[in-house]
Amino acid sequence: MEFIHYFGDVFTPVNFLILVLGTIGGLLLGATPGLSPTMAVALLIPFTFQMEPASSLIMLGAVYTATVAGGAVSGILVNIPGAPANIATVMDGYPMAKQGRATEALHYCFISSLIGGVFGVMLLIFFTPPLAELALRFGPAELFWISIFGVTIIASIGGGSVIKGLIAGAVGLWLSTIGYNPVLGTERFVFSEHLAGGIHVIAALIGLFAIPEVLALVGASGTARGKVTYAKWSNHSVWKSIGYNLRRIKALVVGSVVGAVVGVIPGAGGQIAGLIAYDQTKKLSKDPAKFGKGEPDGVITAESANNAMVGPSLVPLLTLGIPGSPTAAVLLGGLLINGLFPGPDLFTVHGQVTWTFIDSLLVGQILMMIFGLMIARYSVFVTRIPKHMMAAAVIVLAIFGTYSVQNSVSDVIVMLVLGVGMYFASRIGFSPAPLVLGLILGQLTETNFLQGRLIAGDDPWGYFFAGPINKIVIALCILSIAYAIYGERKQIRKRRQQQQVTA
Amino acid sequence: MIVYSRRLFVGYMVAFVAGFIFQVSYFQDSDEAYLFPAVVASAMLVFSLISLFREAFDLCVDDYQPFPFMRQWPVILIMVLGVSLIEILGMYLTAFLILLTVTYWYSPEERGMKRMLQSLGMAAGFSVTMYVLFSVFLKVQVPRGILI
Incomplete structure (x- = not known):
């Protein structure tokens, strides 16, 4: 129950103000179509450099939580999900809004987000410290395989082609080797003066997530605005919504449990959590035909799932350094920048910062519901910001944010090159998530690899492939790839059958 | 046919980039300093060749998206x-x-x-x-x- 002692630190004037601003900002950013939670957190990291570590993590955590819930607003009101995590919410949220029940749908969205979110954070609180203790038993070989597991699982579960995910993960690992060897200090792959210090993680994060969205925004600017239909408003009592929401136990339990389980699996993310929970609730419903036509259970289960995912997605991150979602991967960058390394030290040496951060996630869930209910009606205005203005603002924020990391124009150039390159790569099936994870975990992987070789002496094979933990993690790597290949093959077969039917 | 050629082109391009990275990582004087990037580049080359094989024998779906x-x-x-x-x-x-x-x-x-x-x-x-x-x-x- 150590977490209770640190609640006071969340309520210091500065931290609480940051939490409130982060929550409101996150709700508005989440409601803005085209701004994903991952990009919002990546763009915000440079703003937190001047803050204390606890305050900076509170800000990033609040934005992470609130953007996931805020993304439902534009989904419900204008049928454009603010983030991929809200795709399942739109299926019933928008039909409800079209029936004049937008207010009611938004109430269910924020109330179930709070319930799912609190459930997820409680799991984070109770499961993280024992798992972190387990991490104490890990030596360089185990940590090396854990890092490889992080890259392979995000490459294979992240959706799309498995082999392209693995290539992207390998590219990320290789890019992390540019600059200096972390053990021997040798300079490597410095093809240009701009690469002399290596590729800074934050510059890469901003480039890989923000610039492709800028190009997508300008590509779509002036095309979709005319077609948007805004929902009609109606009055609906919040207390009535709370009462109804609490009676939908099945939808809430399915959503929260599915979200928590999916969150712990590295790389799975909120999008999958919402869709699986929606599918399961529909199957368990007495009247599945109502789903997709404005069934409140659809909104309740999807939103409780994608918020229940947030807390558990931080469990593998804080214990082993493996993020549970792309946004958690960006958050890992924020932790490292503050000198906080995943593992048991987070709860002993840096206990105050870590527990304050986790407690702020809990308080943030409550603030998210309060402000969500208050500003949902007004946040629809951000969905009306023209795409070309959004694109211009994101470019400037990306440049300022990247520059402020090390006061270096070289970082800005690297950010731009990686971002434009990633946009074109994404068009041919490559995802930025495995690349980013490879880049973040690269140095840790290489350091453990080289230290392991020094310890192993003449028998590196025996060292890296022996021991129960090594064998389990290697088996998990193979299983995750095999499972993803199986899923991909099933998808290919299904598509071919569909093509044959249409032909 | 156009889709197949485009996919094959992408497969060759990815293999070419992976080959270049392998070349700059593997053939270096200081073996120990370049060991990790060489291992990663080797894995990348193997994955890119598997990808090319899959594109050539039509064993994957077309995930190309047009860009304006x-x-x-x-x-x-x-x-x-x-x-x-x-x-x-x-x-x-x-x-x-x-x-x-x-x-x-x-x-x-x-x-x-x-x-x-x-x-x-x-x-x-x-x-x-x-x-x-x-x-x-x-x-x-x-x-x-x-x-x-």
């Missing part, structure tokens, strides 16, 4: 020019020019005074916000140019 390059090249050019001008014009003037050109170029309004005024207003407002945020509150040292 004709709409996108101006913003890429503006970003490149902007970054190259940062140290000459200064951060705030460059930011103002990027905002002005991007919002003007991509505005759905008819070309004219209204479009220019909208872009000017947005660019000025956002530049001032960035100045207050970065120079006043966060005290970040940004490149100063001919004006500010």
